[in-house]
Amino acid sequence: MNAALPLLVAVPILGAALLTVLEGPRWLRRALLLTIGAGALAAGTCLVQLTRNGQVYAHDLGLWRDGVAIPFVVDAFSALMVTTTALLILVCSVFAVATGEADRRLFSPLVLVLSAGVYGALLTGDLFNLFVFVEVLLVPSYGLLTIAGTLRGVRGGRTYVTVSLLTSTTFLAGVALVYGVAGTVQLGELAGAAQESPLVASGMGVVLLALCVKAAVVPVHGWLTRSYTAPSPAVTALFSGLHTKVAIYAVYRLYAVVFDGDSSLLWVGVLVFSVTMLVGVLGAVGEKSTRSILVFHMISQIGYILLGVALFTELGLMAGIFYLVHNMVVKASLFLSTGAAEHTYGTGELDRLGGLARREPLLALAFLGAALSLAGLPPFSGFVAKLVLITAAFEDGRWMAAAVAVVVSLITLMSMLKIWDGVFWSKDPEDGEDHGPASGSEGAGAPGTVTAGAPAKPGVRPAVVLPALVLTAVSLGFGLGSQVLLDLSAQAAAHLVDTSTYVEAVTSR
């Protein structure tokens, strides 16, 4: 069983190689992409089952000894993350297949390598391998950003590549400093090292800073809003669920293991992450298209998720992990439902869309559910997530952070209502009186676009709505049956508070 762990990384890469070399029929390429995605989801679910009672499994790839091998470790936290990311990759692949995006020549291989990098980064127990897997995750992302070949994509891609390379280099410098001081980069041997030695703590500080840039924490968040609005909706949805969230996972893991949850530094986190919540949500106020609003909300939500690690109580960590899983699902659902509208009607601008609630009831349902969940209304998962997080903040005496969280929720709701009003509820600007230039200049080249005045418009196809609907249903499920996910998060949090089982599993061989 342990030796099968690296397969999660190996199988997608093999699939990607196959898809790059072989020129199969279209259905076969699609089937391969979706089968590997479903396989990873099944594997993730098995891992959650295996680790739910606190077991930790580890395997050293290549069987080298003494911290030289590539260690793969899975505990409740990483199993939960693997399952959630696998679900998102599968659902986004279905969306890409439905919109025809997946038929671009290199799309499927790039997504598969991306998923391999994500699973690797989640499962590795070594700082340098974390760097390598993050690169494995980033390099196909550069391709996905510019795959459409538009100038907007290239501009967004340029920002993204330069920022990513700068952060990766910073990360590597941090790894070098840690190795120079501690003589190892294996997480098991580094356990608690940062609390004992200020030098290791400084090195790890560089690593954490790089991870915070990757997670888009304010004030180093500017790249996210510039680059995530550039690619196609399917790619944005995929990125929103994976890239920043892997960085967040790494922050949780590293702070718990290497810093041993050092409480003297937590106030910095509480301050920075509260500011992140606030700045993100305020940034969304002035935006005028669905995607740029959602991207700013992503930043705000990242503040919420990381608040969990800044509290570093068992309840706080549990809340943070619950919030992380909830947010990955809901955010992808929002990007997919607005992306479906953008794909079909050729624009994401609020004042050029309208009246979709009547025309696309299923799409409206998917969006409304996810939007209410994001704002934190019952019965969706967002309510439970925010309730637990704010309770944890109060119990820890972080009154200001809790207050910020509540206020930001209200502004989030307003922002979601703005999209709801602009895209779904208001009258279609092309109905009624003729707007002249506005109706004639729809997004060029978008499939499904019709010229103004045509009597019947093609609606959103069911296959394009389905992915968003499934994710909204998952969020509803997490809300109604929250105890299951809360138990899993509690188990994951327990391993972060008491890292001994994890450390023992990594170092024992």
Add this chain to the structure above:
Amino acid sequence: MTLPIAIGVLVTGAVYLILQRDMVRIILGFVLLGHSVNLLLLSAGGTFRRGRPLLETAPAEEAADPLPQAFVLTAIVITFSITIYMFTLAAASEDDDTEEAS
């Protein structure tokens, strides 16, 4: 002392170049930054041990630490590939630079 000075000079050059407007200069800046971090990784292994890191050829206290060298090798490959990709991006959006710089 050569190693810290070299790292410092490289980082200085890198920061200067990355802050320029032209994409090609930014990329060259990243090349320098990559080199400086590679040297940092090498220095993390300690430069006082110079022996070959093979069990029979040198006593353990003289053998160099092979792990940072393996790190550097991996990092070089990654930085190199991304540099090439950035050059293609620079070529793909050349107009964008000249337009804004004027």
